[in-house]
Amino acid sequence: MLDVARIRKDFPILDRMVYGKPLVYLDNAATSQKPRQVIDALVRYYETYNANIHRAVHCLGEEATAAYEEARARVAAFINAPSPECIVFTRNTTEAINLVAYTWGRANVSEGDEILLTEMEHHSNLIPWQRLAQDKGATVRYIGLRDDQTLDLNGLENVFDARTKMMAMPHVSNSMGTINPVEKLAGEARRHGVMSLVDGAQAAPHMKVDVQAINCDFYAFSAHKMLGPTGVGVLYARRELLEEMEPFLGGGEMIRKVTFEGATWNDIPWKFEAGTPNIADVIAFGAAIDYLNEIGMDEVRAHEMEITEYALQQLGKLDDIILYGPRDSQQRGGVVSFNVADLHPHDIGTVLDRHGVAIRAGHHCTQPLMRRLGVSGTARASFYIYNTPQEVDVLVEAVKAARKFFRNDTA
Ligand code: PLP
Secondary structure (H helix, E strand, O other), X not given: OOOHHHHHHOOHHHHOXXXXXXXXXXXXXXXXXXXXXXXXXXXXXXXXXXXXXXXXXXXXXXXXXXXXXXXXXXXXXXXXXXXXXXXXXXXXXXXXXXXXHHHHHHHHOOOOXXXXXXXXXXXXXXXXXXXXXXXXXXXXXXXXXXXXOOEOOOOHHXXXXXXXXXXXXXXXXXXXXXXXXXXXXXXXHHHOOOEEEEEXXXXXXXXXXXXXXXXXXXXXXXXXXXXXXXXXXXXXXOHHHXXXXXXXXXXXXXXXXXXOOOEEEOOOOHHHOOOOOOHHHHHHHHHHHHHHXXXXXXXXXHHHHHHHHHHHHHHHOOXXXXXXXXXXXXXXXXXXXXXXXXXXHHHHHHHHHHOOEEOEEEOOOOHHHHXXXXXXXXXXXXXXXXXXXXXXXXXXXXXXXXXHHHHOOOO
């Protein structure tokens, strides 16, 4: 059991009031809050060893380089990557996926080839592939949804054909919370000689991820959704792939030797980290990983399952609520998307805000999925380690207040 009261003390922002009410932060799928330990790591870097990395011959540069590379090693261990060289730092999940679509994709996808996605993609794992397909004359196909809003994997072995080159999928849907069986999907892709990329933006912060057990080729996620700062993303890739792939951006740091005629590339992973990286935020991300490790990812997951179940149960008591995603908490992460019959999700979000409750309302960067569900958007509450059942109660009361306000009823 998490000691949530103790955890909450580490998050200064949780003490603030919004419109005179205590903040109830339930927009963790968009970005998480940051503990004091992460903020302190940032301040410590800027106050005591701020310097550029990898090329300095002075003490500060060496300390900064060591801290930056230690953070990479911690990220590798966190997802059980075989070595730190398999970890490339990017700006976010979006950039990590674009890196793959641009470098691996441009070299390996040709006219008539196919890229396989799912109907629940975030735009981050959709647009890069659509652009690649348009440029190359390839096609994009989608694995559909069942009525329970899990992926329809009937006949999975038949979805691949000789022209399928890449299968990319979300580990956990940001809009519905559905957890996808990525081990099974990546395994099936491998059996058919198809590459796999897992968008782990909503999984790495919330559950134990083992990229070797999943056996995918690429795995992408963002620091800011897992207690770390904004501006840092992670691309895990199999070593051989990173070695084969051409660089993404060109400039300093990613080169070995440069002449007026051309250049050769640095070793991995630095070949993919052109220019001065986001040193401070990567180092502070290391502190976020330490924080999560100290709690334990199994504990994080157990807490979120409990709170999600409670939220589904309490919201489910409202007669005119529509809840999305699978009902079985084993099959879903800490995301609860809902609509209240005739209310617009933005209206719900606005009233909730006045009660101090921060949620997300809209299409959640999944417009095709919303169309597939037949809605323009949903209201979405998403939980993390510092959320409590009492906060769920505040959410439910605020939803009731929204119904009352817009309908002028007394329910
Ligand atoms: N993929 C999923 C499933 C997400 O939920 C998000 C962000 O909400 C992203 C990708 C994009 O993450 P970022 O904005 O950090 O690039």
